[in-house]
Amino acid sequence: MQLSIKNGQEYAILAKDGGMNPVLEIYFSGKENTVQGISAQGSTAAGSKTITTIFNNTDSKNIINGEIKAHNVFASNFTAKGTINIIFKGSNNTINGKIIALGELIILLLKEVGLLLTILSKQTMG
Amino acid sequence: MLTIKDGKNTIIVKGDSTQTRFKGGITSSTFGRSYTTILFDRLNSENRYILKDKVTLEAGSVVYGFTNDMVNNRIFEVDQSLITFNGGSLGFDGAKQVLIGSAGTDTLTLNGGSISFSIDPNIAQSSLSAPILAGNLILNGATVFFGLKNTKIGINPFKNPNATNLDGLSTYYVDGNINITDGGLSTFWNDSYGFMAKLKATNITFSGGLVERSNIWFEKGSFGDSNQISKINLKNSSGHLIFEDAMTIEGGIGIRDGEGKTSQILFKDNATIN
Numbered sequence: 218m219q220l221s222i223k224n225g226q227e228y229a230i231l232a233k234d235g236g237m238n239p240v241l242e243i244y245f246s247g248k249e250n251t252v253q254g255i256s257a258q259g260s261t262a263a264g265s266k267t268i269t270t271i272f273n274n275t276d277s278k279n280i281i282n283g284e285i286k287a288h289n290v291f292a293s294n295f296t297a298k299g300t301i302n303i304i305f306k307g308s309n310n311t312i313n314g315k316i317i318a319l320g321e322l323i324i325l326l327l328k329e330v331g332l333l334l335t336i337l338s339k340q341t342m343g
Numbered sequence: 344m345l346t347i348k349d350g351k352n353t354i355i356v357k358g359d360s361t362q363t364r365f366k367g368g369i370t371s372s373t374f375g376r377s378y379t380t381i382l383f384d385r386l387n388s389e390n391r392y393i394l395k396d397k398v399t400l401e402a403g404s405v406v407y408g409f410t411n412d413m414v415n416n417r418i419f420e421v422d423q424s425l426i427t428f429n430g431g432s433l434g435f436d437g438a439k440q441v442l443i444g445s446a447g448t449d450t451l452t453l454n455g456g457s458i459s460f461s462i463d464p465n466i467a468q469s470s471l472s473a474p475i476l477a478g479n480l481i482l483n484g485a486t487v488f489f490g491l492k493n494t495k496i497g498i499n500p501f502k503n504p505n506a507t508n509l510d511g512l513s514t515y516y517v518d519g520n521i522n523i524t525d526g527g528l529s530t531f532w533n534d535s536y537g538f539m540a541k542l543k544a545t546n547i548t549f550s551g552g553l554v555e556r557s558n559i560w561f562e563k564g565s566f567g568d569s570n571q572i573s574k575i576n577l578k579n580s581s582g583h584l585i586f587e588d589a590m591t592i593e594g595g596i597g598i599r600d601g602e603g604k605t606s607q608i609l610f611k612d613n614a615t616i617n
Contacts, residue, residue, distance in 0.1 A: 228595065229592070229595040229596065229616040229617055230595060230596050230597075230616060231595060231596070231597040231598075232597070232598050232599075233597070233599070234599050235578075235598070235599025236599065236602045237602045237603070238602060238603050239598045239599070239602070239603070239604055239605070239606065240604070240605040240606070241577070241596070241598045241605075241606050241607075241608075242501075242605060242606070242607045242608070243596070243607075243608045243609075243610070244501070244607070244608065244609040244610065245610050245614055246609065246610060246611045246612070247589060247610055247611065247612040247613035247614055248613060249613045250610070250613060250614045250615070250616075251614075251615045251616070251617075252614075252615075252616045253595070253616060253617045263599075264602075266598075
């Protein structure tokens, strides 16, 4: 999957550099949502990073293109975590890219019936 | 000339607004240690107080307000050519409306610092025909705050994003454009009560990042016809952003800095983030 790079940012939702341990929560209430990649990358210089995306609408169609990458970095006395939580409350969700879980990646599907999660690319698990 | 030094100062200006009050202007450059309130007690026949004094802001805080005797429609008229803004904080407190230029069509540019509009909801109108601010703002590394005076109720949708009462807030209007470059915008947010109102401007544009304390509930149509903004780059943020319209964010969403802080964004309609 080729990443789309716009305005110097290779992931549509990105937590990477800068200060220590910020958290970003994004709630989607609409019916059609598209996200071009998500990355949370820990850094020994910049600490842990956490991104949570919640697709709230139970009647929604959601597509994540590009990579989903959670990346831990290990130092001698601590781990800088990259954490991504993705919560789908609807049943029509497509992940159309590579999943790289070298950190903490949780994808939750909360729809009890008609569960559908389509993953269209290979996964790399740490 | 009024040169503002350390400490809290309150100045009550008597008389009408037809002449300069501070010959030589007002200068505040004491690195955030001064807080000066200038209160007016008489308006002209149009219920306006026209600011005639040259203001140079480097640091500190200067707030224009009205005495308690001013119970009628209170409007500030600001001549942007008199204001030099290189930092510090400039505030307008308790007005119904602030006009930039006599027709409310001029542009005020801030290079750093902040400007605040604390609107009195008892006299301000939730109407496009009576905007709380008329004129354009260009924010270069600067932050603009909109607030509601003496208001202690609000809604925080992030405590329950699916709540049904999210549409109960008033919308106040800016008849003009707000252009933000590496700056911030806070619309009627209170850390204790959440959002107290929504804001709609003629058009809002971003470039660069949104800095700390950006808390914005964008009413529908805030971005002209495009519903597209270039990038949300939250810097050192604990901000809250709510978008009513279907939105496209072409440059993605990023966070950096903000040690231990949580930023929250709610897209109420469809969202495409590239």
